[in-house]
Amino acid sequence: MGVATVLALSITAPGVAVAKPGVPPGPPAGLSREQLADRINRASDQLEGVIERYNQLRSDLQTTVAQITVLKRQIGPLEKQVAEHRAKVGVIASAAYTTAGSTTFAALLHADSTRDVLDQLMVIQLLADDQRREIASLTGLRREYEAAQATLRTLIAQGRAQQKDLATSRAKIESDLATLQRWRTHAFGPSGTPPHRNARVGWVKPEVTGVPAKILDFALGQLGKAYRWAGEGPDGFDCSGLVLAAYKRVGKELPHNSARQFDVVRKIKRDQLQPGDLIFFYRDLHHVGIYIGGNRMVHAPTPGEKVRIDFFDGLPIRGYGHVT
Structure with missing residues (x-):
């Protein structure tokens, strides 16, 4: 669960564990107040788009972490089943050799009667059938286990790439926000907020239930x-x-x-x-x-x-x- 935990810890609140950006640049020179306000509006819209893409990337990383967690829960029991079936195959193979010798021909040579021959052949056939079934089960389980391991490796690599992209995007957003706030303060004063039409005037809250x-x-x-x-x-x-x-x-x-x-x-x-x-x-x-x-x-x-x-x-x- 170590990798999933590391990736999960990377899905943090904005601004956490991010290097502080340098002093953001001041507003572009030579612009009128109206031109600067227009530049701020366009920059704000662009930044909001970056933020929404960040939200999408963070959601994708959360999904990857969840998939890793589920898959690791499945791999543990699957690994145990592989080990159990491998042990059964070993026991059956040993029993077949001990009970009937290494070949059907050996059973015929050591039999005291026709009935003994038939009994020995039946035991060998039953053991062979069990062995074939266990080998088939073991083969299927090993394939499933190896596929799960390959998927897990892919998800871990994907999660690490998403984590890197997330950190890069977070740092850029923090830097751009600092720059934008300096522009806002320069254009609109300490509040950093431009005047806008009060849409609450004349609005009546609808009667809904x-x-x-x-x-x-x-x-x-x-x-x-x-x-x-x-x-x-x-x-x-x-x-x-x-x-x-x-x-x-x-x-x-x-x-x-x-x-x-x-x-x-x-x-x-x-x-x-x-x-x-x-x-x-x-x-x-x-x-x-x-x-x-x-x-x-x-x-x-x-x-x-x-x-x-x-x-x-x-x-x-x-x-x-x-x-x-």
Whole structure:
């Protein structure tokens, strides 16, 4: 279980055991406030895409670790069965030699009567049949065991590669976040947050019950919490982490990745949207929000901002989905 444990320990919270980046560069020179804000928005969108790919890679590593753990549990008993059948084959072979000699001809030479000959031949045949069955079983088990070992080696190599990619991606995200925050502070002041339209004005919470009500209550309860990359609560969220956490409250498990969430929902049209449904954005599906009625959604926007309500028409919509 050592390798699985090592790999499992690598699936850590963002920022853990990562070398601190150097002093991030300041904002590009010669840009107006508006140009810098536009550059920040584009950089934030790109970084969110990187974060969602990180979430996907982390999920893949978790799957690999789980597969390794299951396979190692299976290999132990399989190895024991191989040893037991190998021992049986040895015992049967020894018994055949001791009981009847090394050949059928020897049995005929040493028999005192026709009945003895028949008895000896029958014993030899029975032992031979048992031996053939045990050898066949041993051969099949050895093949199964060797295949399992080969699969395990492949999974371990895959897990180590995923672990390396994860660490590289984590370090880049941390470095890019530091740079982006310096840009935000320069452009928007100490808060690092640009002014935006207050979408809560004029919005009335829809009257819903059951699952949609629980999803909305949870999501709206997170308003004002920080965007935290790879976060799924309770103190901060990224976009797919907020969706995951909201649906977990109603017993539905979703991947921590917006593109994979899109893969598992039932696709619907805009006029079919109901509170609690999901809205997906951008061609590569790197953003998702929860529909709350009135052409609005609650979402974790981008790094450096907080969970809030927004009109969803301000972003390029890719599709809509209902979680079944």
